[in-house]
Amino acid sequence: MDYKAYMVPNPMTPGQVVSIDPELCTGCNTCVEVCRLDVMVPNPEKGKPPIAIYPDECWFCGCCASDCPTKALKIEYPLNQRVGWKRKDTGEYFRIGMKNPPPPNTRPPV
Amino acid sequence: MTTWHDYLKEQGHAPDWPYPIRFDKEQEIDTDVLVIGGGISGCWAAISAARQGLSVVLVEKGDTIRSGAGGPGCDHWCDAPANPLSNVDPDEWAQHMADHPYCNGIGIQVQCREDYDTLLEMEQMGGKIRDTGDEYIGAQGRDDKTKFMISPRYTRIHSYLPEDKTKGEKTFSSNPDQKLNNVVIRVWGTTFKPALKKECKRLGVKIFDRVMVTSLLTENGIQGARVVGATGLNNRTGEFMIFKSKSTVLATAGAGSIWLISTELGGYSNMMSRTISGDGTVMAWKAGAELTKMESTGVLGIATGYKHKWYTGAGDASYENVPIVDANGKVLPYPIQGWVDAGAMMPYPGVEKAVREGVLKGEYALPFYGDFPAMPDVERRATWKLMLGEESTTKIIIDTFNKAGYDPGRDLLQSYKLIEGVSLPQWREAGYGGGLLVDWNLKTTLDGLYAGGTQMFAPEDHSYAASTGRYAGRKAATYARQAGESKISREQVDREKARVYAPVKRSSGMEWKELHAGIARAMQYYVSEFKTESLLNMGLDALRKIEDESVPLLFALDPHKLMRSLEDTSLLTYAQIITQAMLARKASSMPLNFQRIDYPTLDPPAWNKFLTIKLENGKVKTGKLPLTFWGNMKNQYEAHNKDYTGVYKRK
Numbered sequence: 001m002d003y004k005a006y007m008v009p010n011p012m013t014p015g016q017v018v019s020i021d022p023e024l025c026t027g028c029n030t031c032v033e034v035c036r037l038d039v040m041v042p043n044p045e046k047g048k049p050p051i052a053i054y055p056d057e058c059w060f061c062g063c064c065a066s067d068c069p070t071k072a073l074k075i076e077y078p079l080n081q082r083v084g085w086k087r088k089d090t091g092e093y094f095r096i097g098m099k100n101p102p103p104p105n106t107r108p109p110v
Numbered sequence: 111m112t113t114w115h116d117y118l119k120e121q122g123h124a125p126d127w128p129y130p131i132r133f134d135k136e137q138e139i140d141t142d143v144l145v146i147g148g149g150i151s152g153c154w155a156a157i158s159a160a161r162q163g164l165s166v167v168l169v170e171k172g173d174t175i176r177s178g179a180g181g182p183g184c185d186h187w188c189d190a191p192a193n194p195l196s197n198v199d200p201d202e203w204a205q206h207m208a209d210h211p212y213c214n215g216i217g218i219q220v221q222c223r224e225d226y227d228t229l230l231e232m233e234q235m236g237g238k239i240r241d242t243g244d245e246y247i248g249a250q251g252r253d254d255k256t257k258f259m260i261s262p263r264y265t266r267i268h269s270y271l272p273e274d275k276t277k278g279e280k281t282f283s284s285n286p287d288q289k290l291n292n293v294v295i296r297v298w299g300t301t302f303k304p305a306l307k308k309e310c311k312r313l314g315v316k317i318f319d320r321v322m323v324t325s326l327l328t329e330n331g332i333q334g335a336r337v338v339g340a341t342g343l344n345n346r347t348g349e350f351m352i353f354k355s356k357s358t359v360l361a362t363a364g365a366g367s368i369w370l371i372s373t374e375l376g377g378y379s380n381m382m383s384r385t386i387s388g389d390g391t392v393m394a395w396k397a398g399a400e401l402t403k404m405e406s407t408g409v410l411g412i413a414t415g416y417k418h419k420w421y422t423g424a425g426d427a428s429y430e431n432v433p434i435v436d437a438n439g440k441v442l443p444y445p446i447q448g449w450v451d452a453g454a455m456m457p458y459p460g461v462e463k464a465v466r467e468g469v470l471k472g473e474y475a476l477p478f479y480g481d482f483p484a485m486p487d488v489e490r491r492a493t494w495k496l497m498l499g500e501e502s503t504t505k506i507i508i509d510t511f512n513k514a515g516y517d518p519g520r521d522l523l524q525s526y527k528l529i530e531g532v533s534l535p536q537w538r539e540a541g542y543g544g545g546l547l548v549d550w551n552l553k554t555t556l557d558g559l560y561a562g563g564t565q566m567f568a569p570e571d572h573s574y575a576a577s578t579g580r581y582a583g584r585k586a587a588t589y590a591r592q593a594g595e596s597k598i599s600r601e602q603v604d605r606e607k608a609r610v611y612a613p614v615k616r617s618s619g620m621e622w623k624e625l626h627a628g629i630a631r632a633m634q635y636y637v638s639e640f641k642t643e644s645l646l647n648m649g650l651d652a653l654r655k656i657e658d659e660s661v662p663l664l665f666a667l668d669p670h671k672l673m674r675s676l677e678d679t680s681l682l683t684y685a686q687i688i689t690q691a692m693l694a695r696k697a698s699s700m701p702l703n704f705q706r707i708d709y710p711t712l713d714p715p716a717w718n719k720f721l722t723i724k725l726e727n728g729k730v731k732t733g734k735l736p737l738t739f740w741g742n743m744k745n746q747y748e749a750h751n752k753d754y755t756g757v758y759k760r761k
Contacts, residue, residue, distance in 0.1 A: 011115055036172035036181060036385055038320070038345065038670055041128045051125070053114045054670070059383040062506020063176040066300070075506060085511075085521045088483045094515065102515030108491060 014078035017058040018065070020049035024072030031064035031073050040064070127668050132349035133614060134607075141167040141316070142590045143583070144355035146323045146340060146390060149178025150572060151563025151579030152361035153306035154228070158583030159359070160313035161758060164590055167353060168315050169342055171322040171385055171673070174307045179363065179382055179564075182503040184299030184572040186261050187239070189218075189268070192226040195253050195260055195292045199284035201744045203293055206282070207268050207570075211701045211718065211737050212403055214568035216550055217578050219743040221570060225577040227757045229295070232576070234760050236305040238298035238500075249492045250449050251296070259296040259496065262430060263453030266291065272445050272454035294453070296492075299501045299572070320346045322673050323389065325606045326358070326397040326559070331599030333725060334398035336557040338596030341606045343676065348614070348669035350607055354598055356558070356590035359582050361575075362390030363564035364541030365684045369633045370410055371626045382541050387677035388684035390565050394546055395687060400555040400724040402735065403567040404544030404691035406702040410537040412530060430497060431489050432482060434525060437475035469528060477529055479522035487519075494518045535639035540688055542569055543702075547722060550740065550750040551589075552582040555724070558593065560586040567720075612664070613675045619663035622674040628656055629682055637689050641706045646693045653686050691723050694732040 017039065018031070027047035032040045037057040040050040049072070052058075065075050082096040094102060117125060143159040145152045148170025156168040170177050190196070191203035198206075204222035208215040233239045240257035241247075251260035267280045281288060310317060327339040337358050342351035366382030395401060431448035435441050443461055445454040457465075468474040482490055499508040516523070545567040546554045553560050562582035563575030636649030661679060666672035697717035698705045720735040740746060 006118065008115055008118060011113070016113055033173050034176040036177045036383060038172070044125050044128065051114055051117055055113070057384065060506070061176070061182045061383070061503065062509070063182050065509065066182070066505050067176070075510065077510070083526075084524045085516050086479060086524065087520055088481075088522050089520070094521070096510060096514050098514075104513045105515055105517045106512070107517075108495065 012056040014055055014058070016052070016076050017055040017060070018052055019074050019076050021072045022049055024070045025049040026070060028069060030067055030069060034063045034067050036061065036063070129346040129669070131669070132344070132347040133611060134350065136350045136352060138352045138354065139167055139316070140354045141165045142356050143167070143586050144340060144353050144358045145169070145361060145583070146358065147361035147363070147565070148174035148317065148319070149361060149363060149563070149575070150180040150306070151565065151575040152359070153310060154576050154579035155359040155361055155562050155583030155586065156310050156315045157306070157313060158580045159587040160310070160315050162584065162587035164587050166315045167318065167355070168310060169318045169321050169323050169340070169353065171320070171345065173319045174310065174317055175304050179386070180299070180572050180575065181303050182300065183501055183505060184297065184302065185502055186263060187225070187229055187295040187297045187573045188263065188571050189221055189293055190226045190229060190295055190573060191222050191293045193258065193293070193295060194256060195258060197285045197289040198282045198291050198293060202282050202284050204743055208743065212406065212568060212720065214566055215738060215740045215743050216548060216552070217566055217568070217570065217574060219747045220581045221574045221577045223747060224581060225573040228573065228577045228580050229297070230757050232302060232305070234758065235309040237302045239295070246488055246492050246496060248488045250489065259492070260292045261294040261296045261453065262447065262449045263294040264291055265449070266452035270455040271458060272451050296497060296501055300505050318342070318351065320344055321351055322676065323393065324610050324676055326393045327598050327602055328397050329597050331602030333727065334556070336596070337397060337559040339598055340393070341603060341610070343610055343669070343673065345669050345673035348672060350610065352598070352603055354596060356593040356596060357560065357586040358558060359560045359562055359586045360390040360394055360546065360565050361562045361579055362386070364388060364391065364545060365681060366539065366541050367626070368540055368681055368685050368688070369536065369538045369630055369638065371623070371630050385677070386541065387680045389677065389680045391545060392680045392683040394554060394556070394559065395683065395725060397556060398725055399559060400547045400722050401544055401567070401687065402547045402720045402722045403702070404688050404723055405695045405704055405721060406543030407538040407540050407688070408542065408703060409533050409535060410539040412533050412537070431485065431493050432480040433484055435479055435481045435522070437477055437479070440474060442474065442478060466528065478525040478527050480525055481522055482518035483520055483522065490518055536634040538633070538638050540684070544688070544691065545569065550746050551585040552578060553585065558589065610676065613666035614672055616665035617667065619665040620660055621665065622671060622678050625656070625660055625664060625678045626681060628660060629653070629678070629685055632656065633685055637685070637692060641692060642708045643693065646689055649689045650686065650693070653682060653689065657682060687723065690730050691721060694723065695721050
């Protein structure tokens with residue numbers, strides 16, 4: 001197997017706190033600007049999604065996701081932070097980040 | 111591709127630092143009023159001073175648009191007894207709030223008198239404060255005329271605990287029929303911070319985002335003299351900023367993570383991110399300002415690791431009106447922060463204990479759940495969509511749950527109560543205890559220096575930060591108008607510049623996370639559960655060693671890491687001040703959450719006083735103040751605010 005490895009230290013934990021859909025992202029860098037911890041920096045290539053260089057500093061306030069004008073940015077909760085819920089009538093259990101999630105709930109909480 | 115190692119693999123080299131590096135370069139800025147900290151309090155101070163027609167500079171370490179504990183949202187507009195639906199007189203409510211030792215009667219009086227005006231100004235700026243969309247008609251607490259949404263919190267008394275009926279019902283003379291107090295309003299807090307920044311810009315406030323203020327400048331560089339400016343570091347470019355001002359408002363809040371640091375594990379609940387590192391308190395301390403209540407600490411809450419303690423129910427501020435059930439659907443005897451229990455947020459210790467025993471005996475089955483489906487539709491919407499989704503700091507959580515398919519009409523939300531464990535007594539927090547001593551002008555003991563919000567001793571909450579920031583800005587403006595030109599000491603600037611840049615002169619040594627963890631360890635061992643003279647002195651010694659041996663090893667590879675390194679030095683000094691204050695209080699105290707093995711008597715009369723602490727000629731000096739040193743709250747407020755003009759008349 002042909003493989004090129006580099007001397008790179010352990011990736012941070014959590015390693016990927018945000019994921020950005022490159023199709024939706026315009027490179028406006030709003031997320032970079034609202035982050036209180038300066039977790040992300042603009043991509044050296046204009047128009048491309050920012051790079052999270054300090055994912056270990058993320059406080060998960062979600063301002064980046066809430067303020068993204070194209071909803072390209074999603075918070076990726078680390079494995080140790082994936083909360084769950086239970087359907088009241090059936091007892092079926094669900095978790096954030098599960099493999100086959102139920103469809104998004106878009107109706108108001110009635 | 112959003113990770114640094116993706117980029118590295120693709121490009122074959124580390125990208126250049128994305129901002130121009132400007133180490134050692136200086137920028138000088140002159141202004142009437144300097145506001146340090148662009149959170150809720152700082153923004154209001156800047157707006158308030160600018161409305162007085164003065165030039166204002168606002169300096170913020172992050173970005174003002176979403177910085178501070180109130181950036182993502184807020185937890186109700188609390189203690190607004192002047193609102194039209196309130197049934198308690200504002201002065202009487204303020205007295206009630208201040209009816210416990212070691213509170214800040216000055217800030218409380220300002221809050222109760224002015225936070226409703228502040229709320230109306232928030233609305234002027236574009237913050238949403240009422241149910242203009244008619245989404246919650248029929249919800250309890252909704253007033254159809256004003257469309258205000260009153261929260262169940264504090265509807266009987268100002269307390270997190272349910273009312274202790276054995277003490278007799280509390281009666282307010284202004285509310286003889288004992289109607290609900292109606293002093294807390296539910297608001298759309300997610301809209302506030304951007305609106306505040308917009309108003310700052312509209313008023314011509316010069317905002318310097320991504321600048322960490324590192325020190326205060328005093329007249330002729332003398333400790334204890336008038337504050338005449340500040341130094342700052344741009345944390346993206348590394349440029350050195352020199353601010354010169356006639357008056358200054360400090361609004362950098364407290365210090366969040368002195369006893370515990372774990373970026374890798376998350377999982378601790380903290381209303382303050384790592385960036386709230388006590389910078390303002392420490393710079394004021396070094397300038398010679400007097401602090402108080404620094405010996406008071408709380409225990410850090412732990413939770414599932416979201417920014418805000420995940421609403422595990424029965425104790426968290428965001429879990430209103432939701433019944434808590436066990437895994438079999440049995441309702442738990444927790445208060446639900448609803449109308450039923452007057453918004454009590456925590457069960458009595460006796461109830462907690464009974465539930466725990468019930469779990470061990472098999473009476474209750476873990477895990478617990480929040481029973482959203484059991485709620486009436488409009489109340490469910492008011493809690494899920496309004497409170498958690500649009501008011502509070504939990505919008506991201508609601509959005510995440512909605513996208514993941516959670517349906518509050520059908521699904522029980524898991525609670526992590528008990529299964530997540532409890533914090534060790536070694537994991538303490540200091541952010542909401544001590545701070546700057548102020549007078550009725552919210553002026554510190556240094557001329558030209560004012561403070562708002564959590565920067566002051568014994569802070570309260572969001573509306574407190576807003577109203578006291580607004581007040582401090584007003585007072586700072588009045589001072590600036592009549593203050594003479596200020597004189598900066600170039601020698602003081604140079605000394606600070608050398609301190610600031612030291613870590614970037616090295617490329618190896620100790621990095622900021624290790625140093626922070628070292629400070630936390632020293633505090634966990636010597637300044638937490640067990641306190642004696644010798645243990646506290648060992649703590650001071652350990653911290654001094656860190657200062658002498660480890661700080662000189664700090665290295666930073668870019669301006670961002672330099673900022674984190676400087677934050678470490680703030681945390682270190684803050685930790686030292688706490689330890690000194692603890693040594694000086696030679697008595698235990700229940701309200702201060704302070705127990706000394708060598709002075710075990712709780713609150714002996716001779717020690718029912720504020721302990722003050724400051725630097726004088728470089729030496730630590732302590733003093734005492736009476737518990738109500740501010741005098742009669744109503745009379746003093748009125749004497750100091752004859753010129754108060756109420757709600758701003760926006761052009």
